[in-house]
Amino acid sequence: xxxxxxxxxxxxxxxxxxxxxxxxxxxxxxxxxxxxxxxxxxxxxxxxxxxxxxxxxxxxxxxxxxxxxxxxxxxxxxxxxxxxxxxxxxxxxxxxxxxxxxxxxxxxxxxxxxxxxxxxxxxxxxxxxxxxxxxxxxxxxxxxxx
Amino acid sequence: xxxxxxxxxxxxxxxxxxxxxxxxxxxxxxxxxxxxxxxxxxxxxxxxxxxxxxxxxxxxxxxxxxxxxxxxxxxxxxxxxxxxxxxxxxxxxxxxxxxxxxxxxxxxxxxxxxxxxxxxxxxxxxxxxxxxxxxxxxxxxxxxxx
DNA sequence: TCAATTATGAAAACGTTTTTCAGTAAAGAA
DNA sequence: TTCTTTACTGAAAAACGTTTTCATAATTGA
Numbered sequence: 001x002x003x004x005x006x007x008x009x010x011x012x013x014x015x016x017x018x019x020x021x022x023x024x025x026x027x028x029x030x031x032x033x034x035x036x037x038x039x040x041x042x043x044x045x046x047x048x049x050x051x052x053x054x055x056x057x058x059x060x061x062x063x064x065x066x067x068x069x070x071x072x073x074x075x076x077x078x079x080x081x082x083x084x085x086x087x088x089x090x091x092x093x094x095x096x097x098x099x100x101x102x103x104x105x106x107x108x109x110x111x112x113x114x115x116x117x118x119x120x121x122x123x124x125x126x127x128x129x130x131x132x133x134x135x136x137x138x139x140x141x142x143x144x145x146x
Numbered sequence: 147x148x149x150x151x152x153x154x155x156x157x158x159x160x161x162x163x164x165x166x167x168x169x170x171x172x173x174x175x176x177x178x179x180x181x182x183x184x185x186x187x188x189x190x191x192x193x194x195x196x197x198x199x200x201x202x203x204x205x206x207x208x209x210x211x212x213x214x215x216x217x218x219x220x221x222x223x224x225x226x227x228x229x230x231x232x233x234x235x236x237x238x239x240x241x242x243x244x245x246x247x248x249x250x251x252x253x254x255x256x257x258x259x260x261x262x263x264x265x266x267x268x269x270x271x272x273x274x275x276x277x278x279x280x281x282x283x284x285x286x287x288x289x290x291x292x
Numbered sequence: 293t294c295a296a297t298t299a300t301g302a303a304a305a306c307g308t309t310t311t312t313c314a315g316t317a318a319a320g321a322a
Numbered sequence: 323t324t325c326t327t328t329a330c331t332g333a334a335a336a337a338c339g340t341t342t343t344c345a346t347a348a349t350t351g352a
Contacts (some may be wrong), residue, residue, distance in 0.1 A: 021318050021329060043308085057332040062309070076226070081277075083229035084308080097272055108266050112258065113279075119255050120281060126243055128283040131239075133259075134267060137274040167349050189339085203301040206341070209320060230339080 007034040007088070012072050020073060028053035029064040038103040039077045039085040042047040078134070095107070101142035148266035153180040153234070157219050164217060175210040184249040185223045185231040223251070224278070239280040247288035 051103040221235040240253040
């Protein structure tokens with residue numbers, strides 16, 4: 001994986017390539033998201049982001065996350081207790097493993113699902129277009145503290 | 147599966163066994179949920195439910211869904227575009243197959259995931275406590291109309 | 293039938309997200 | 323560099339869905 005500084009730079013380039021201006025508030029949001037390995041709500045991005053750019057507005061956080069999501073750089077995370085949180089995305093399709101306590105996210109690949117998808121598709125008559133596979137649990141650090 | 151009338155009756159009994167009173171608004175909500183095979187938001191339950199009990203209030207819909215969820219009779223459904231919808235639950239752990247167009251839901255079982263869970267647990271050090279597997283697509287009827 | 297207590301719905305409060313809008317700042321041209 | 327165009331910004335307001343409050347109504351068991 002890219003290190004965090006490289007990831008920030010790449011994201012900013014990509015914003016530029018998509019015709020967006022590089023502004024201080026956007027840089028702050030990009031740095032927060034690109035440097036985080038935990039799920040963050042817009043309000044949390046706002047709080048952390050103001051450490052980097054004090055005048056940052058919550059509205060801009062929403063607008064920037066929206067753009068980053070459309071560009072596939074961050075993805076929305078769905079959790080049992082609420083679904084408005086974001087995490088840096090990764091290339092290609094990956095599944096998520098989320099710590100219920102601290103929000104830390106890891107990715108795992110390995111689609112063992114193809115056979116199951118074929119079977120469910122045949123049984124149900126549905127045309128399956130997308131799937132979610134997410135695991136929830138406790139990361140190593142939170143196991144020790146709970 | 148129980149037919150819909152039986153399911154309503156069972157749910158009402160279960161409410162009673164849990165110490166809750168059987169009221170007209172609750173009956174309306176139970177009938178809506180027990181008779182539906184599509185995902186419904188609280189507002190939709192409210193709209194449909196008023197057809198059965200005109201004085202039904204939205205607040206009571208929320209309160210009743212909360213109880214039904216706690217009793218395991220309905221479950222919350224998470225979708226890419228929003229996560230506050232409910233569907234009648236089924237016994238035991240099942241996975242969902244959701245029509246992106248009309249919200250119809252089917253259930254499928256067959257946990258082929260045990261091996262994968264063990265592997266991810268070992269690789270990551272996480273203690274995996276729960277998982278979601280959901281498929282999204284088009285049901286037979288919506289394939290014809292799209 | 294009555295009394296105790298739960299449940300109800302209207303209204304208000306709440307927290308989050310979106311829209312509006314006047315002022316600001318980025319980026320390319322001169 | 324300065325200028326000009328246009329996109330972007332944040333504060334405030336609006337909109338939205340959900341929860342709380344509270345006086346009234348309805349269910350239940352005695």
